[in-house]
Amino acid sequence: MKVTVVGAGAVGATTADNLVRRNIAEEIVLLDIKEGFAEGKAQDMMQTSALLGFDSKITGVTNDYLATAGSTVAVITSGIPRKPGMTREELIGTNANIVKTVVENLIQHSPDIIILIVSNPMDTMTYLALKSSGLPKNRIIGMGGALDSARFKYQISDKLNASANDLNAIVIGGHGDTTMIPLIKHATWNSIAVSSFLTEEEEAEIVKKTMVGGATLTALIGTSAWYAPGAAAAAMVESIVRDQNRLFTASVYLEGEFGQEDINIGVPVIINNKGWDRIVPLELSDEEQKLFDASADAVRKMNDVLFDEGVLKR
Numbered sequence: 001m002k003v004t005v006v007g008a009g010a011v012g013a014t015t016a017d018n019l020v021r022r023n024i025a026e027e028i029v030l031l032d033i034k035e036g037f038a039e040g041k042a043q044d045m046m047q048t049s050a051l052l053g054f055d056s057k058i059t060g061v062t063n064d065y066l067a068t069a070g071s072t073v074a075v076i077t078s079g080i081p082r083k084p085g086m087t088r089e090e091l092i093g094t095n096a097n098i099v100k101t102v103v104e105n106l107i108q109h110s111p112d113i114i115i116l117i118v119s120n121p122m123d124t125m126t127y128l129a130l131k132s133s134g135l136p137k138n139r140i141i142g143m144g145g146a147l148d149s150a151r152f153k154y155q156i157s158d159k160l161n162a163s164a165n166d167l168n169a170i171v172i173g174g175h176g177d178t179t180m181i182p183l184i185k186h187a188t189w190n191s192i193a194v195s196s197f198l199t200e201e202e203e204a205e206i207v208k209k210t211m212v213g214g215a216t217l218t219a220l221i222g223t224s225a226w227y228a229p230g231a232a233a234a235a236m237v238e239s240i241v242r243d244q245n246r247l248f249t250a251s252v253y254l255e256g257e258f259g260q261e262d263i264n265i266g267v268p269v270i271i272n273n274k275g276w277d278r279i280v281p282l283e284l285s286d287e288e289q290k291l292f293d294a295s296a297d298a299v300r301k302m303n304d305v306l307f308d309e310g311v312l313k314r
Ligand SMILES: NC(=O)c1ccc[n+]([C@@H]2O[C@H](COP(=O)([O-])OP(=O)(O)OC[C@H]3O[C@@H](n4cnc5c(N)ncnc54)[C@H](O)[C@@H]3O)[C@@H](O)[C@H]2O)c1
Pocket: 006, 007, 008, 009, 010, 011, 012, 031, 032, 033, 034, 037, 077, 078, 079, 080, 081, 082, 088, 091, 095, 098, 102, 117, 118, 119, 120, 122, 143, 144, 147, 175, 223, 224, 225, 226, 229
């Protein structure tokens, strides 16, 4: 099984590193537009195999899509990350054309491919990948909710002094500082509602910290995060290639589900070898539905930019 990772920068290389060291795919191709960059990162990772004991093989290439032929999955991380003080949405001007071209190139050599979009603004990039490629909706998945949910669990675990592994908690909606919706009232600690251990103020603090999780790290590091994003992308790839039927929140195309249509946005889905297989129904309170609708409005506004700028035709 071959997996391609496009973009050998911080997130792409971390995704590839997680894939090789955990033997998730036999063959990984790391592709970047910067001459020699992916080749160097791939060699560096291969040189850890004798130390870590994996058998996967990773090859780096400079913009050579022939090398990606026959890939089962591709993870697209190519594009620019934000700097402190920026929003993810400000990246659209540069990243839209990169993502569109990369998708075209991938499909040309791997017509049956499942594509996982990481580049920001992720929900809009996922919508662009779907609309520009014409691929079946189940084969285009946006990675954001898996990361945001992991950050949500981290914040709850920190507050409760509990293991994050004992928590069940998801974030739905757009992958943006103001659009994501951490569902605190649905969160449980091994089936016990976390609300029963937290004050309203503590819950609000957890939700706020989760929503600005990416911005907080960007301010600290000077560029956006990569360890948890890479781990989240690799976990989703694993569920595809090992047909695990894991439940993640992911940005998928809605056709009336959750009261929305013609949009890619984060909802709970099952991920397996078909891509995203099905949406898992979830009852939202009136307040949660209102937040979801507002989040969809904001994502749709970003999607409109694609049409206004002529990247997509109506
Ligand atoms: N969805 C998420 O949860 C999430 C999480 C983290 C980062 N991101 C996004 O992922 C993207 C990458 O972040 P990063 O920190 O890895 O950035 P980075 O700058 O470290 O790496 C990006 C890489 O993309 C390459 N690239 C640019 N154009 C290309 C093209 N046409 N073809 C192939 N490669 C190309 C660059 O050469 C660079 O190596 C950003 O847009 C960032 O905002 C999303």
